[in-house]
Amino acid sequence: MSASATEAPRRYRPPAQLGGRGPIRGKAKRRLTIIGFLVPTMTILVLFVFWPMISALRLSFTDASGFGREEFIGLDNYVEIFTDPGILRAMGNTVLYTVLFTPTAVILALVLALALNSPRLPFRGVFRTWLFLPFIVSLAVAAFAWQYLLDPQVGLLNYWLQGFGVSIGNVLQDPVLAMPTVVLVAVWKNFAFYMIVFLAGLQEIPTSLYEAARMDGAGPWSRFRNVTIPLLGNTTGFVLIIATIAALQAFDQIYVLTGGGPYQSTQTVVMQIYQSGFKDLELGFASALSYVLLIATLILSLVQFVVTSRGEKDAG
C-alpha cells in the first residue's frame, strides 16, 4: 500500500518484458531491487558452495593438517590415494556397496511400484502410505532398529531365522556379512523414495496404450515388456543414477553400525574422508579424496543429464 501511495504521478510505460524501453519506475531502483533479491542467496552459495570447491582443490595439493604451515606437495596426495592399500580398499568397498545397493533398491522399488499401480490390488492407498513410512526414518535410526533385530543374542529377526534353521551369527562382526547388512539398512530406508518416483512415472503412461495393446491381443507380460519398460526408460535411468550417487556417499548407518569395521570391510570413501579430515586432521589428504568423490559424482551427473535430455528429445 505504502509503496504505491508514495508513487509519483503514474505514467504508462510498458515494462521491459512487454517490449517497452524500461520498467515503469526508475530503472536504477528496479535494478537495485533485483540485486537485493540475489545478494543473500549468492553470498551463501559463493561462500559455502563455490569457494569450498576451489579451496578443496587447493588443499588437495598441500599437506595441510590444521596447524602449522601447509606445504605444496604437488600430486603426492593423489598418488597416495591410488597406491595406499587402505584407501584402495575403501574405494573398492564403495564400489561393492554400490553394486549391492543400486540393483537391489531399484528392482525392489520397481516391483513394488508396479504392484501399487495395479488396479487389481485392494487398498492401494493404504499400502502406498505403509510402504512409504521407512523414508521418514533417518538412516541412523534405521540402523539402530536393524541392529536390535539382528542382534546375535536378543535379536528378533535372528531368532526367527534360527527357527527356519538359518544361523547368521553376529553379522556386524562378520567381515563378509557386515557389508550386505549396512546395504540392507540403506535399501530399507531408501527404496520408498525410488518407488514413489517409479509410481509417478507409471502414472504418466497413458492407459490408452495398454488398452490398444490389449486389443491387439497382448498378454500381461507382453504389455509390461512392450509398453511399460520402454516408456519407463527415462525414469529408470534417472533412478539408477540417483541411487548410484547416494551409494557413493554412504556414511550414516556405517558410522553407527560398524565404524568401518570389522577389519575395514565396511570402510567407504566418505567414512575415510570423515576419518582423515576430522579425526586424523589430514586436511590435504582428505581434500584430495573429496575431489575423487566429487569427480565420480560429476561424471554420473553428466551421464544423467545426457540421458535425460536425450529422452526429452525422443519424447518431443
Place this chain on the structure above:
Amino acid sequence: MAAVALAPRSRPRRSPLRRVGPWLFFVAMLAVALLVLLPIIIIVFTAFKPVAEVNAFPPSLLPTDWTLDNFTRIFNELPFGRLILNSFVFAGGVTLCALVFDSLAAYVLARVDFRGSRILLLVIVASLMIPFQATLIPIYQLVADFGWVNTFWGLIIPRAADAFGIFFLRQFFLSLPRDLDNAARIDGASEFRIFRSIVLPNAVPALLTLGIYTFVNNWNDLLWPLVFTTEQEMGTITSGLTLLTGPSGIIPYGVMMAGSLIAVVPLAIMFLFVQRRFIESVASTGLK
C-alpha cells in the same frame, strides 16, 4: 449369499482364479508391508519395554509390562530436551531461511530478464552436482574461522540457500502466468510487492513441497551436525543418539528405541497431516 450376489455379475469366461487373484495379491502385499514395517514396529514396542524384556531370550515383539522407563532414562543419559530443541531450531531454521532466500533468487531468475541471467542459472544448476561431503573440509574451516562451530549459525547459515531449491522454485514460477505481474507492474507495484503479493501466494504448493523436503533431510542428517558440533549440548537428536552406541560393548537397546521413537514422531505427525503432499513432494523433487 455372496455367491448369489456375485452370480449375475460374473461373466462366463471368468475363472475362479481371477476372482481370488486380487485377494492373493493383497495377502502377498500385506506380508511384504509387514516385513517392511518390522523395524518401525520394533522401535515402537521396544521403547515401552522394561530392560529385562528388552534383553530377554527368546525375544518377543510385544512388551508384557508397558513402561516409560526408557524415556526417563534417555532424558537422564543425554541432554535430550536440549537435543530436541536443537533439532527443531536447526531443521526449522534451515527450512525457513532456504525458503526465503531460494524464492527471492528464483523469482529473479524466472521473471526478470537481465544480462547474465542464463549464465547465473547455469552456474547454480551445475553446483547441484557437488555433493556436500566433498566440500565439507573447507566449509568447516570457514565456519571455524567465523567462530561458528557449536553454534546455530554454523549449523544453519551454510545451508540457508541451496541450488536445488532455487532451481525447483524457478521451474514452478515459470509455470505461473505472467499477466498478473505485468498488470501489477503497469499499476506501478514494486518488484518486491509483486513477489510478495502475487507470486508467493500462488506458489504455496511448491513452497510446501520444498519445505517438507528440506526439513526432513536436515532433521535426519547425521554427518552435518556431527561435524559442526563437538559439544553434546549442541547436537541434534540424530547425532546425539549415536553417542549411546559407545565402544563399551553393551548396547542399551531400550533407551535407543525410545530416543529413536522421539526422533521419528515429529516427522510421522507431519506425514499424517500432509500425507498426499508429502508423497508428491518426494515424487516431484525426484523428477526435477
